[in-house]
Amino acid sequence: MAGTAGAALALLPVAASAHAQLVGSSPAPGAVLATLPATVDLYFTEPVTPAGRGISVYGPDGRLVSNGTARAQGVQLTVGLGAAMDGTYAVIWTVIAADTHPSRGEITFSVGHSSPVRGPGLGGGDVGLVSPIGLVLQSLGRWLHFAGFALGFGAATYALFVAGDPRPMRLAGAGVALLLVAEPLALFAQTASFDPAQTFDGDALTSALASSFGRVLGLRVAAAILLWAVLGALRQAPWLRWSIPALGGALALVDATAAHGTPALPQPLGLLLNALHVSAMGVWVGGLAAFAIAPSGGFGRVAAWSAGLLIVSGAALALLHFANPLQVMTTAYGEILLVKLPLVGAALYLAWRARRRWELAALVAVLAVAAVLVSLPPPR
Ligand code: HEM
Structure with missing residues (x-):
């Protein structure tokens, strides 16, 4: 081991x-x-x-x-x-x-002298230092990955440890499927980010797979397949249920290495902070989706704790990524964060009013915005 x-x-x-x-x-x-x-x-x-x-x-x-x-x-x-x-x-x-x-x-x-620029060029309109279509695909891949993480690990953890009811386990299977769809999309996003014309080019794909990006992708696929295997073996070996939150925590750490580093913190602390944010997200969003299938009175406390952790860790990440408050208004990263915060506020309000379905919809929107946020360069 x-x-x-x-x-x-x-x-x-x-x-x-x-x-x-x-x-x-x-x-x-x-x-x-x-x-x-x-x-x-x-x-x-x-x-x-x-x-x-x-x-x-x-x-x-x-x-x-x-x-x-x-x-x-x-x-x-x-x-x-x-x-x-x-x-x-x-x-x-x-x-x-x-x-x-x-x-x-x-x-x-x-x-000697200047002349008209020839050659293929980049086509212009880059956002966040990549082609626009690359940014869209990256965000889509991350959104599916976060949703898959929440359903795969969060819904299963809820079913096994909070509700003690196997019915939401089918959501975990859907989570595995989402995780497995997200990774090829992330690979095409990587190649499209450099050159949309080479999105499916064999050499470009091989080079992406051989890079640090490819290693993260491999670990993510391995985690999804391992979760799939554990879900299948639970009936014969119920003790394996403990490996689901453990594997989720490990995948959150892998995700943290592909989010943004926090130069002001020692690297392990920055990774832990990011992994905590992702794990709390999985518990709240996945738990909420599972709650819709098998409501349990214990979920209120779990959701409140994970929402609290998300706010504290999210605030710390935001503070660490801005050198001055003006950057919130002057960078794309800051503007997207400003879209995320009201959505988080709406999710909290809907949670307080116990409007569970709308709360889930607001959180899915938060995940979409978070996916764009992590695809953009932070000011710091
Ligand atoms: C006050 C509330 C929140 C703040 C200030 C906040 C802030 C942030 C920041 C700054 C990042 C970017 C980190 C980076 O660039 O690497 C981030 C990432 C993220 N946030 Fe939040 N967040 C909050 C709440 C939430 C909530 C409620 C959710 C979902 C339920 C959520 C889900 C995520 C996810 C999935 C990521 C991506 C992490 C990764 O790629 O590893 N956040 N958040």
Whole structure:
């Protein structure tokens, strides 16, 4: 068991931070040089791994002039350049941050004089450093994953430990199905985030699977399959029921490595805070869905505790991700948080009025907004 846990830990990303952003480059953006340099060097806010080629440089005639895949060394990404001609060069970068989030961008520089930019370009309209369709797919994948987590682990925990009634267990099966659908979607979201035209490209998919993102995806699929197996074996081995909340907690930790790191906290504390938020979400949302099938008087206290934990851990996460209050109004991350808070307020009000179905609907909307939030770069 210790060996299995060690192997699983080794598969986790080494550090959870945020989306990698370009902070410097040689040549500098817009520079006009006398001769073509031997390499293009890009510097990021955190260590990166190249996605696909990592850096693609297109010459003034639109042809690819960079040699092979870029080399990563910590926060630096370097690629060698081939044939030189005068005019403007387009540099497109695609990287994966330590926390599995994809990001991409484009700069130009010129040799001798500027000229019209040729090459494929990024198509514009990027949101949160990825293509718009990539962001939509990422959010959808996370939403399904959170809903699957809540049903798979939360509803089963409610049925086994709160209501002592097997009827909501069918929700746990639906949760497994949602978890298993969410992961391929997350994979396509990753490739679409870099280049929508390569969403189903074999090389792009293989490269995504080989990255830290692929390792998280593998652990998530493994957790879903393990839950499936435990649900099937419960009749013969009822003692296995304890493994369901334990497995849920482990998956929440895996999820935490693919959310945003909290640079102001030691990494283990940040991961625990995030995992606590996700676990409490599972208990409240999954429990509520199960309550609709088999109501139990004990749920009120469980829901109140998990809602309390969500508010405290959520407030801590929000404080940790903003450097100043203005960023709530000036960043997409802040604006989405401002959409989430009234929805949380509505869910709490509906819980207080015991309007359970509407409470569940409000929480499903909270999950959708949380999925967008985690797909966007936080200010800090
Ligand atoms: C006052 C209430 C809340 C606040 C201030 C809050 C704040 C936050 C913040 C800032 C994040 C983003 C963390 C990151 O960028 O990595 C987050 C993530 C999340 N929140 Fe909340 N939250 C609250 C309540 C809730 C509730 C009620 C739910 C659902 C029932 C919920 C579900 C989630 C989920 C699923 C995530 C994603 C975590 C992950 O990917 O690991 N939150 N929340």
